[in-house]
Amino acid sequence: MSLTDSRTGHDDGPARGRPRSEAVERAIIEGVMKLLEEGVSLAELSIERIARTAGVGKATIYRRWRGKEELFVDVVRAAEPPDPELPGTCLRDDLVVLLESLRQRGLANRSSAILHSVHAQMKSSPKLWAAYHHTVVEPRRRLGVAVLRRGQANGELRADVDVELVNDIVIGPMLVRAILRPDAELSDGLAEQIVDTLLDGLRPPGN
Amino acid sequence: MSLTDSRTGHDDGPARGRPRSEAVERAIIEGVMKLLEEGVSLAELSIERIARTAGVGKATIYRRWRGKEELFVDVVRAAEPPDPELPGTCLRDDLVVLLESLRQRGLANRSSAILHSVHAQMKSSPKLWAAYHHTVVEPRRRLGVAVLRRGQANGELRADVDVELVNDIVIGPMLVRAILRPDAELSDGLAEQIVDTLLDGLRPPGN
Amino acid sequence: MSLTDSRTGHDDGPARGRPRSEAVERAIIEGVMKLLEEGVSLAELSIERIARTAGVGKATIYRRWRGKEELFVDVVRAAEPPDPELPGTCLRDDLVVLLESLRQRGLANRSSAILHSVHAQMKSSPKLWAAYHHTVVEPRRRLGVAVLRRGQANGELRADVDVELVNDIVIGPMLVRAILRPDAELSDGLAEQIVDTLLDGLRPPGN
Amino acid sequence: MSLTDSRTGHDDGPARGRPRSEAVERAIIEGVMKLLEEGVSLAELSIERIARTAGVGKATIYRRWRGKEELFVDVVRAAEPPDPELPGTCLRDDLVVLLESLRQRGLANRSSAILHSVHAQMKSSPKLWAAYHHTVVEPRRRLGVAVLRRGQANGELRADVDVELVNDIVIGPMLVRAILRPDAELSDGLAEQIVDTLLDGLRPPGN
DNA sequence: GAATAATCGAGACGGTACGTCTGGTCTTCAA
DNA sequence: TTGAAGACCAGACGTACCGTCTCGATTATTC
Numbered sequence: 001m002s003l004t005d006s007r008t009g010h011d012d013g014p015a016r017g018r019p020r021s022e023a024v025e026r027a028i029i030e031g032v033m034k035l036l037e038e039g040v041s042l043a044e045l046s047i048e049r050i051a052r053t054a055g056v057g058k059a060t061i062y063r064r065w066r067g068k069e070e071l072f073v074d075v076v077r078a079a080e081p082p083d084p085e086l087p088g089t090c091l092r093d094d095l096v097v098l099l100e101s102l103r104q105r106g107l108a109n110r111s112s113a114i115l116h117s118v119h120a121q122m123k124s125s126p127k128l129w130a131a132y133h134h135t136v137v138e139p140r141r142r143l144g145v146a147v148l149r150r151g152q153a154n155g156e157l158r159a160d161v162d163v164e165l166v167n168d169i170v171i172g173p174m175l176v177r178a179i180l181r182p183d184a185e186l187s188d189g190l191a192e193q194i195v196d197t198l199l200d201g202l203r204p205p206g207n
Numbered sequence: 208m209s210l211t212d213s214r215t216g217h218d219d220g221p222a223r224g225r226p227r228s229e230a231v232e233r234a235i236i237e238g239v240m241k242l243l244e245e246g247v248s249l250a251e252l253s254i255e256r257i258a259r260t261a262g263v264g265k266a267t268i269y270r271r272w273r274g275k276e277e278l279f280v281d282v283v284r285a286a287e288p289p290d291p292e293l294p295g296t297c298l299r300d301d302l303v304v305l306l307e308s309l310r311q312r313g314l315a316n317r318s319s320a321i322l323h324s325v326h327a328q329m330k331s332s333p334k335l336w337a338a339y340h341h342t343v344v345e346p347r348r349r350l351g352v353a354v355l356r357r358g359q360a361n362g363e364l365r366a367d368v369d370v371e372l373v374n375d376i377v378i379g380p381m382l383v384r385a386i387l388r389p390d391a392e393l394s395d396g397l398a399e400q401i402v403d404t405l406l407d408g409l410r411p412p413g414n
Numbered sequence: 415m416s417l418t419d420s421r422t423g424h425d426d427g428p429a430r431g432r433p434r435s436e437a438v439e440r441a442i443i444e445g446v447m448k449l450l451e452e453g454v455s456l457a458e459l460s461i462e463r464i465a466r467t468a469g470v471g472k473a474t475i476y477r478r479w480r481g482k483e484e485l486f487v488d489v490v491r492a493a494e495p496p497d498p499e500l501p502g503t504c505l506r507d508d509l510v511v512l513l514e515s516l517r518q519r520g521l522a523n524r525s526s527a528i529l530h531s532v533h534a535q536m537k538s539s540p541k542l543w544a545a546y547h548h549t550v551v552e553p554r555r556r557l558g559v560a561v562l563r564r565g566q567a568n569g570e571l572r573a574d575v576d577v578e579l580v581n582d583i584v585i586g587p588m589l590v591r592a593i594l595r596p597d598a599e600l601s602d603g604l605a606e607q608i609v610d611t612l613l614d615g616l617r618p619p620g621n
Numbered sequence: 622m623s624l625t626d627s628r629t630g631h632d633d634g635p636a637r638g639r640p641r642s643e644a645v646e647r648a649i650i651e652g653v654m655k656l657l658e659e660g661v662s663l664a665e666l667s668i669e670r671i672a673r674t675a676g677v678g679k680a681t682i683y684r685r686w687r688g689k690e691e692l693f694v695d696v697v698r699a700a701e702p703p704d705p706e707l708p709g710t711c712l713r714d715d716l717v718v719l720l721e722s723l724r725q726r727g728l729a730n731r732s733s734a735i736l737h738s739v740h741a742q743m744k745s746s747p748k749l750w751a752a753y754h755h756t757v758v759e760p761r762r763r764l765g766v767a768v769l770r771r772g773q774a775n776g777e778l779r780a781d782v783d784v785e786l787v788n789d790i791v792i793g794p795m796l797v798r799a800i801l802r803p804d805a806e807l808s809d810g811l812a813e814q815i816v817d818t819l820l821d822g823l824r825p826p827g828n
Numbered sequence: 829g830a831a832t833a834a835t836c837g838a839g840a841c842g843g844t845a846c847g848t849c850t851g852g853t854c855t856t857c858a859a
Numbered sequence: 860t861t862g863a864a865g866a867c868c869a870g871a872c873g874t875a876c877c878g879t880c881t882c883g884a885t886t887a888t889t890c
Contacts, residue, residue: 017839018881024841043250046871057842062873119323119386121248137387158411161404165380168388169404172379173372179386180344181375197368197376201408204365231861253851264862265852274852431865432855438867460845471868476847543803551801572825575818579794582802583818586793587786593800594758595789596750611782611790615822618779638834639886645836669876678837683878829890836885843877854867859860 020063027054028061032075037109042072042117072118073131079114080136081105083143091151092195095170098144099191102174106186112178141167169198234261235268239282240321249279249324279325280338286321287343288312290350298358299402302377305351306398309381313393319385348374376405434477441468442475446489456486483542487549494550495519497557505565506609509584512558513605516588520600555581583612641684648675649682653696663693690749694756701757702726704764712772713816716791719765720812723795727807762788790819 031054035045047068051058065071084101087093105111118132144167151157157166173194177184238261242252254275258265272278291308293301312318325339351374358364364373380401384391445468449459461482465472479485498515501507558581565571571580587608591598652675656666668689672679686692705722708714765788772778778787794815798805 015883016837017883018841020840021881041250043248047873048871051842055842057840057844058873059843059875060841063840067873121250133387141387155411157409158407161409162400165400165404166409168380168383169376169401172381172383173375174379175382175386176375176379179382180340193369193372194376197372198405199409200365201406201410202364202368202373203406203408204362255851262862264864266854266863267861269853270860430857430863432867434866461847462845465868469868471866471870472847473849473869474867477866481847547801555801569825571823572821575823576814578805579814579818580823582794582797583790583815586795586797587789588793589796589800590789590793593796594754594762607783607786608790611786612819613823614779615824616778616782616787616820617822618776636834637888638832639836639888641835667876668878672837676837678839679876679878680838680880681836684835688878831890832888834885834887836883838882839880840882841878841880844875845877846875847872849870849872851869851871852867854865856865857863859862 024054024056024060025064028056028064028071029075029078030054031056032071033079033110033114036075036113036117039113042068042121069121069125069128072121072128073135076114076118076132077135079110081108081111083139086143086147091147091154091156092199094147094151095144095195096191098140098147099170099174099194102171103186103191106174106178115178144170170194231261231263231267232271235263235271235278236282236285237261238263239278240286243282243320243324246320249275276332276335279335280342283321283325283339284342286318288315288318290346293350293354298354298361298363299406301354301357302402303398305347305354306377306381306401309378310393310398313381313385322385351377377401438468438470438474439478442470442478442485443489443492444468445470446485447493450489484545487542487545490546491549495522497553500557500561505561505568505570506613508561508565509558509609510605512554512561513584513588513608516585517600517605520588520592558584584608645675645677645681646685649677649685649692650696650699651675652677653692654700657696691752694749694752697753698756702729704760707764707768712768712775712777713820715768715772716765716816717812719761719768720791720795720815723792724807724812727795727799765791791815 028050031050032045035050035053036042040049045068047058047061050056050071051061061071065074081101081104084097086097105115118128121128145163148157148163148166152159152163157163174186174190177186235257238257239252242257242260243249247256252275254265254268257263257278258268268278272281288308288311291304293304295301312322325335352370355364355370355373355377359366359370364370381393381397384393442464445464446459449464449467450456454463459482461472461475464470464485465475475485479488495515495518498511500511559577562571562577562580562584566573566577571577588600588604591600649671652671653666656671656674657663661670666689668679668682671677671692672682682692686695702722702725705718707718766784769778769784769787769791773780773784778784795807795811798807
């Protein structure tokens with residue numbers, strides 16, 4: 001069982017008996033998402049309740065996932081928006097697009113509810129966190145770092161900075177507003193504003 | 208009942224019967240912290256378990272706090288480190304001290320465990336989140352913004368930037384490493400590295 | 415745990431904690447009877463449903479009885495009519511009274527339907543059957559055998575018969591009609607008819 | 622569907638499609654008997670388990686019987702011993718043979734445990750009980766009553782007794798020992814002992 | 829032959845109930 | 860009032876079967 005496929009799959013040769021319904025599968029995952037969006041915390045989510053919401057027998061859930069956590073891995077996967085298309089024109093535009101996609105995610109109830117919930121369980125469920133990290137966090141990180149490295153190669157980004165750190169700096173403000181200031185609005189020009197501020201630096205010109 | 212005192216106080220005239228033991232109170236709060244440090248998530252923490260850990264009857268806890276959440280408010284308060292002393296020499300040094308105190312908090316199991324846990328419950332418990340925000344987040348934010356405003360007044364910080372946003376940019380990287388990359392090390396010179404990178408900007412000199 | 419008390423009693427020294435509520439106990443047994451009277455078959459009776467009817471948690475039932483069957487033993491006991499008063503005038507009258515009480519039980523059972531279905535279940539669980547036998551069957555048996563022995567001593571009953579067997583013969587017809595022929599009516603003079611037939615013998619007089 | 626055939630038979634016109642396998646049918650009934658002989662109680666016997674034991678799909682069972690109980694009727698029928706051959710020499714001998722066959726059945730039941738437990742279940746389902754009664758109980762009853770009537774005609778049995786009642790009296794003791802006293806031994810001479818006791822009557826000679 | 833159709837084993841499906849467990853509240857005891 | 864203990868209702872846990880419903884495959888009859 002890999003991190004990208006936590007399912008209780010067997011693939012044991014020729015199909016025997018009635019095949020599992022994909023519609024049922026989708027109904028379950030949709031049900032979990034619906035509950036999370038309604039503000040139900042991950043800890044309050046019982047298999048019993050999920051089954052009730054999805055109109056499904058408990059056994060049908062246990063047939064597919066070993067437990068709550070493995071189910072959530074698939075929920076996360078299903079809710080994750082695709083990587084943004086980078087314009088590739090210049091460093092600034094690429095960074096703006098990356099940040100803008102983060103902003104959109106923060107605005108989407110679904111994704112942010114899932115981030116909150118998954119993060120909440122992180123400590124108590126390393127496996128879930130690992131899956132989330134592997135599926136969601138790390139690819140985005142890699143994308144950002146690649147953009148920055150390209151910028152360094154182009155001479156658009158200082159060669160003496162740690163790209164890993166710069167990546168954290170770039171996405172940091174969005175995370176602060178999602179986590180520490182959920183009331184803060186993610187206004188339209190925010191992505192541009194952040195990128196330009198970072199590129200120009202904080203020191204007054206001429207100093 | 209104020210946000211800063213969520214306790215189930217009664218003040219019922221002359222004391223009758225055995226007085227409440229303050230030692231018991233401390234034992235309970237210490238017990239919660241111990242459990243949180245051990246990686247027990249807030250949702251998994253039951254009054255039952257807290258009582259067992261603290262060697263205390265369940266009723267004794269309910270006699271003091273209305274529920275889990277109100278207890279946690281006091282736990283948060285007890286765990287919060289004091290605001291750092293600012294040198295006040297220049298903007299850079301003040302920012303470095305602020306960030307360094309954040310880094311120290313991240314290194315301390317206790318505080319970061321509490322941040323994680325409290326944040327996890329945020330959605331499902333607005334009251335707890337409000338208390339945490341009021342007690343911990345907002346004062347720090349105010350401090351940072353004040354430092355930045357002083358910098359603008361001094362001419363050490365560009366006048367055309369939004370100090371609220373800059374504050375988010377400054378603390379962002381630390382949060383990214385605490386939340387999204389718990390494995391990333393918070394190395395010794397990190398605070399300086401971040402501040403200097405931000406002040407100088409990302410663009411190569413001369414562009 | 416004795417046969418006469420299948421309850422999960424402990425009696426371990428001084429009472430600690432909240433004592434069990436007798437009202438709850440009565441509510442449960444009453445609930446079972448109510449359901450049985452309403453025509454709910456014993457097989458349809460689940461602990462879950464009993465708990466719901468009695469307004470009680472399932473654990474509260476399991477705290478008192480090991481399972482459905484042991485609960486039924488107490489239901490039976492609660493519904494069991496007292497031993498009949500024997501006139502003691504002569505063997506015939508005593509036997510008639512014994513049989514008449516059996517007949518009454520049969521009539522009562524049929525109308526209330528309680529004991530009839532409970533008894534049906536009994537045999538599938540040897541332990542429970544033993545308890546039922548000890549509490550209900552055996553005392554009646556002893557009573558009958560005593561009456562017969564007194565009859566032998568008086569010269570009212572042949573000395574060369576096995577009283578155990580005779581007792582079986584006496585109560586047999588009633589059982590046949592209760593078990594094998596539930597449609598047969600238990601008419602008013604049945605007890606007398608049986609006793610007289612047995613005393614006189616089946617052979618025509620003079621043979 | 623008649624009482625004597627509780628099966629879900631259709632026989633509607635010309636056979637179409639693959640015919641039902643009789644081997645499968647036998648395998649199912651054999652499987653149930655095997656499980657009962659292994660000491661599996663009737664309550665523990667699920668359709669699921671029967672299907673597993675017989676190496677058969679559940680639907681294959683439901684295609685033939687409406688449920689567990691109807692299946693048991695056929696199991697009982699398959700296990701039922703044939704009616705005894707009556708000598709016809711005299712009333713006493715006929716009754717002894719009838720009772721002796723009952724005794725044999727009791728002994729067989731106790732060793733094999735099949736009918737004993739099946740019979741226990743019977744009463745909770747009126748329809749099934751009717752089928753069992755029609756197939757097993759009633760024919761035996763008719764046989765006994767016929768014997769008794771012949772006895773009255775011969776002058777071997779008093780003319781003033783109710784033969785239905787006498788039949789109950791005759792088979793009663795055997796039933797008492799099977800149902801109420803499963804521990805009582807069914808000794809070799811029991812049939813004769815009962816019949817002779819009944820014929821002679823309980824009153825001491827000369828009274 | 830080719831269609832047609834009911835069978836077969838297998839197992840998924842929505843449910844109900846199992847007996848156990850934990851949670852928060854209530855109630856008693858002894859100090 | 861305190862600690863301890865345990866009863867109380869509530870409800871989730873993961874499992875076992877229920878009776879129904881698909882599946883692919885098999886085995887007959889009918890065209």
